[in-house]
Amino acid sequence: xxxxxxxxxxxxKSDLHTQYGYxxxxxxxxxxxxxxxxxxxxxxxxxISPSFIDIYKKISRKAQIIPLKDIGFIIAQTGIDKNSxxxxxxxxxxxxxxxxxxxxKGVVTYEIREDxxxxxxxxxxxxxxxxxxxxxxxxxxxxxxKDVDLITLDLPDPWNAINACSGSLKHGGFIVxxxxxxxxxxxxxxxxxxxxxxxxxxxxxxxxxxxxxEDRKVRPKSIAxxxxxxxxxxxxx
Ligand code: SAH
Numbered sequence: 001x002x003x004x005x006x007x008x009x010x011x012x013k014s015d016l017h018t019q020y021g022y023x024x025x026x027x028x029x030x031x032x033x034x035x036x037x038x039x040x041x042x043x044x045x046x047x048i049s050p051s052f053i054d055i056y057k058k059i060s061r062k063a064q065i066i067p068l069k070d071i072g073f074i075i076a077q078t079g080i081d082k083n084s085x086x087x088x089x090x091x092x093x094x095x096x097x098x099x100x101x102x103x104x105k106g107v108v109t110y111e112i113r114e115d116x117x118x119x120x121x122x123x124x125x126x127x128x129x130x131x132x133x134x135x136x137x138x139x140x141x142x143x144x145x146k147d148v149d150l151i152t153l154d155l156p157d158p159w160n161a162i163n164a165c166s167g168s169l170k171h172g173g174f175i176v177x178x179x180x181x182x183x184x185x186x187x188x189x190x191x192x193x194x195x196x197x198x199x200x201x202x203x204x205x206x207x208x209x210x211x212x213x214e215d216r217k218v219r220p221k222s223i224a225x226x227x228x229x230x231x232x233x234x235x236x237x
Contacts, residue, residue: 001045008050008058020045052102052127056095059123062116063092066154066178067228069208071099074152077201077233078174080104084149087168089139089161094120096152098127104149106131110139143168153177154229158184159191166197169236180229188232198234205230 007018009028016023021039031037031047038044074096080086084104088097091111097120101107109132111117117136124132135144140160143151147170153161158177165175175198177188185203192198206228210221 055127061093062119065093065095069206073206073231074176078150080150087145087148087151090155091120094123097132101129101132108133108145110135110137112138150174159187162191162195173236175234177232178229185230192234199237201233203230203232
């Protein structure tokens with residue numbers, strides 16, 4: 001809608017009910033991209049086919065997923081592209097794996113909890129992604145993939161994965177660890193240095209401040225994400 005409200009049509013065979021009235025399924029089905037249709041209460045809607053990000057925002061979340069601002073940092077710092085191979089652990093809800101899979105050649109994701117695998121599989125299917133392999137394995141026990149371009153770690157004790165990462169990353173490959181607290185960052189960076197096969201680059205916190213821009217009410221939004229996590233980046237040498 002013109003006010004920025006979005007409605008995701010999950011089932012084109014039913015009418016879409018909204019607080020702005022309902023849209024008839026036949027009107028939705030026959031509308032072309034960019035076409036305007038009206039609800040029974042004469043509110044105006046634009047029909048747009050969903051892109052990756054629209055579908056991504058609808059995936060199910062069992063574990064806490066990593067926010068978009070932090071995913072953006074990982075992509076920008078490591079320069080991963082369509083030729084890259086990524087290992088991710090733990091899969092959690094599969095959010096990071098799915099986002100990265102959409103831009104790289106392939107992702108292998110490790111997850112110890114069997115009950116999370118189903119959520120990850122459903123999210124992969126929902127997004128129509130074909131280049132993710134899921135492994136029900138503890139990443140501390142070793143990484144089967146070699147010559148990997150990037151390993152992302154989003155788990156409570158990432159320092160325990162460093163030896164496995166060292167044997168799996170290609171020379172020049174990146175490791176990015178995402179942790180909510182500073183003691184975790186300290187232990188991770190210490191372990192990187194002890195291992196000796198890594199150059200530690202940096203730890204950053206990404207702060208995104210969204211603003212309301214509405215007539216003269218132009219100011220930061222009053223409610224924002226307070227804190228998500230710290231991102232530590234290192235390179236295999
Ligand atoms: N980045 C994920 C969320 C990860 S939540 C997302 O965006 O959806 C952390 C996950 O790591 C949990 O599901 C947990 O079960 C898993 N995990 C913890 N330790 C692990 C280990 N040693 N190996 C593999 N997975 C692990």
